[in-house]
Amino acid sequence: MFHLTTHGLRVSVAIAVALGVAACSRGSSDDVQAPPSFTVDHGLLKVPADSPLRKELVVQPVQVRAAPHAMAFPANVEADPARTANVLPALTGKVVELKVGLGDRVNRGQLLAVVDSGDMAQANADVVKARDALDLARKALDRARGVKAAGGSAAKDLEAAQSGFNQAQAEYDRARTRLVSLSGSPDASTARPMQVTAPISGYVTALSVAPGTYVNDPTTAMMTISNLDMVWITANVPEIDSGLIAKGQAVDATLWAYPGQVFHGSVSFVSPVLQPDTRRDLVRVAFANPDGRLKPNMFATASIDIPQPAQVFVPESALVMNNDSTTVFVEVSPWTFERRAVDLSYDESDGTRVLKGLKAGDRVVVRGGVLLND
Known part of the structure; x- marks a missing residue:
């Protein structure tokens, strides 16, 4: 769509009135009818060389550019x-401490909550038992090696001790890895409650637990950090x-x-x-x-x-209403114009996009076209 400015219309009408008054004045003084400002011949509007319209009309070529459509x-x-990370409890248990609140800023690794969990106690106990079994297996292996070196035992005894040590080492590694994955400390002398830490830095945007509540579903988020x-x-x-x-x-x-x-x-x-x-x-x-x-x-x-293909743009001042259609005056030869209907797209900050009616190379009246709109 487009808008013809009221100010521009008043100026153009004033020019037309002034031209008419001047013509009437000459006619009354000389008793000779002034020549017309333009003539119409088979739909073409011709502006004579002595017409005052030649000083009022401004003709420019249309612009062609590929401007995007917003x-x-x-x-x-x-x-x-x-x-965004949903903080899930690794194990079930009771929330004994909540270190953050909704909307708090947290850093990665920061302690968020402390959960008293029986499963966590079991994980700690598994590490202690596996460590003790590993120490015993290591001593048995050392004794078997000493006896073998003194020639007092068969090779199968040493092999059995070596196998026992390997199994104890594997069990200790498994128990230790599980405890570490639960944020536990495998080197602690006593069992500790489960500590829930922040996986990323951000803000606590959702919180679904409170101190004293039970975490019964490890698949339900305790809180969300974004x-x-x-x-x-x-x-x-x-x-x-x-x-x-x-x-x-x-x-x-x-x-x-x-x-x-x-x-x-x-x-x-x-x-x-x-x-x-x-x-x-x-x-x-x-x-x-x-x-x-x-x-x-x-x-x-x-x-x-x-993105749009290259299209024709004209200034808003070139558009003239003719009944229910929007038209422009196209120069077909020097000072000879043709009224042509155009289809428009939408307003632009620096011109109006023409979808149909004009092509690259056309020259149109960009000022004073209302004077031809008779």
Whole structure:
């Protein structure tokens, strides 16, 4: 669509009135009818050499350029799934201490909670028993080697001692590895409760436990930690427009929380699967968020630049209404013009895109065309 400015119309009408008054004045003084400002011959408008219109009309060639078409879609801020971690308990038990609260900032490895777990006590006991069995097997192996060296035992006794040592070593390694995976200390002299630590740095965005509660399901998250240094603005693109979006296209995002501010980025991910309930495609744009201003679940609008083939652009001042159609005056020969209807796309900041009616190389009246609109 386009808009003819009221100011431009008043100026053009004033010029037309002035030309008419001047013509009437000459006619009344000389009693000779002034020549017309332009003539119409088989649909062509010709401006004579002595016409005052020649000083008012400005003719320029049309512009041809490949300007992208910006399409706006509703969007919202999301935490990056690759930077979000659900903290699961390794074992069941009772939460005896909770070291963080909802919204707290935590660092990787920081203690989050302490859980009193019978399974954890069993893991500690397994390590102690395996360590003791390993020490005993090592002593038996040393004795067997000494006896063998003195010639007092058969080779099979040494082999049996070696096998016992190997099995004890393997059992100790297994018990120790399991305890370490549960955040336990295999070198501690006494058993300790299970300690839950942060797998990543970020903010506690969800919390489902409290001191004194029981953790009975190891598959249920105790809390969620999200690193918000980088977030996504996810646009919901209708199915009909999904084929126009591709990775790398420029995006300008605006948020309801920050009116007047524009966040610039580019498409980093286009979902290969539509959402079954909304029939929309998810298009994600990654934005750096060092100051934490972009918060998950904020509403936004994502304007995506859709590449377009080279098209004709004209200034808005070249457009003239003729009944219900939009027209321009095209110069077909010097100072000879043809009225031509055009189809427009949408407003542009530096011109109006013409879909049909003009081609590269055409010259149009960009100022004063309303004077020919008779």
